[in-house]
Amino acid sequence: MENVLEVLDRYSTLMSGISTLGIAILTAFLWFENRALRKAGSSPDVVAYILPHPEGSGAVEFILANVGRGPAFDVVFQFDCDEDDFSAHNVLLENDKDRMPMSVIPQGEKVKSLFGISFELYGKLSDQDIGPLKRFTVDITYKDALGRTHRGKRIIDIKQFSGLRGILAKSPSAKSAETLDRMEKHLQAISRQVGRYVSLIDVTEIADQHRQKRKGDSKP
Template identity: 30%
Template sequence: MRTVNLMKLVALVLILMAIWACFEITQLLLKMDFKETFFSALSSVATLMASVTGIGVLIFTFFTLQESRKQRESAEEPIVTIRLVPEVKNNNFFYFTLKNTGGGPAYDISVKFNPDLPYGDDDTLNNLNMFKRMPLLDKNEEVNFLFDSAINYYESNNPKSTIAIVTFYKQPKDSKRAKPIVREFEINFEERKGQMHLITRDMNDLVKEIQELKHVMVIANLRREGKHD
């Protein structure tokens, strides 16, 4: 990046010097009377200076285009992040969130935890298929899954901090231009410990509660009818 900026600066300086020299020579000619041979030589000098200016413009244009191309590629590059967050409606549960916040799709995503974290009764996160290889995570796509109860995890002897190493590619891994992009994230379970939250409910929760109440009433009626029989 520094080399590109230096070359662009050199090209710009050459252009400005050529313009300044042409201006000074023009001012001098307006004040003096010269022979035809001098004007011929001066024409050659002006042609040379125009060539230098043209080369400077070409160099400046080339590096400007290169910089624009790199900025466009950077804007289209995927950015995969992984976070441990509490469940939105009930902060007593931990969820892992894997999200692509970049400008393009991410291919062949893998995640490695160091140290590894237990998951379920007899498994670990590093053994999950989604962390071994996820073929595609599209732009703005997000994957969430339940990890554990916050209360149970805080009371356990499991690691309270780990490093998640995320590896992904801009193209499919088998393509020739594929180069791995590696990012590391610290997952700290103690970060949100002690925070207070309100349990929020919406219309969907109300509908579910009404449905559950109906089921309870139906079961109760069936039991009553069974007793009468």
């Protein structure tokens, strides 16, 4: 028993040091892990781009998307563009001095707005062809969850869609909606015709060359 106590006493300092080192390593690991988690939740990345409307209506949408990690707060965007060119191409989204910052764009979410009509953005206006909309820059400012300010720039050019066929194709849901709408109109027309014929009474006489009909509320 005394030998065991002597051994423990002899190595107690070493065991205490090993224990302290283990605790220090665990603490450091937890600190780095916690730091990585905080960073993962505070690294938003807001980008801007344009895309044809998914329903194939011919509209073009302007999109702000948060493709980073963590929410983006107080999001502000501004067009650096030729305003006369925007006006000539009937761009529907312009710089607005009354527009306030967007409170938040959550991670993986996006905000959409109608930007213009595809052929007008390409300069096909009535009988004129003024050429495509000039490229422009979108300046973006936002804050992360820690209150840090981020800034970014995105260059947008409508000519990125040149030569791409089928990008204005209608989605299956849009096609189904149009089919149902046409069916409804046909049924309404049939209903009106049926109602008209139901109210007619055959008054044909044997000497008549053609069938004679009168409304049900008419006197023979």
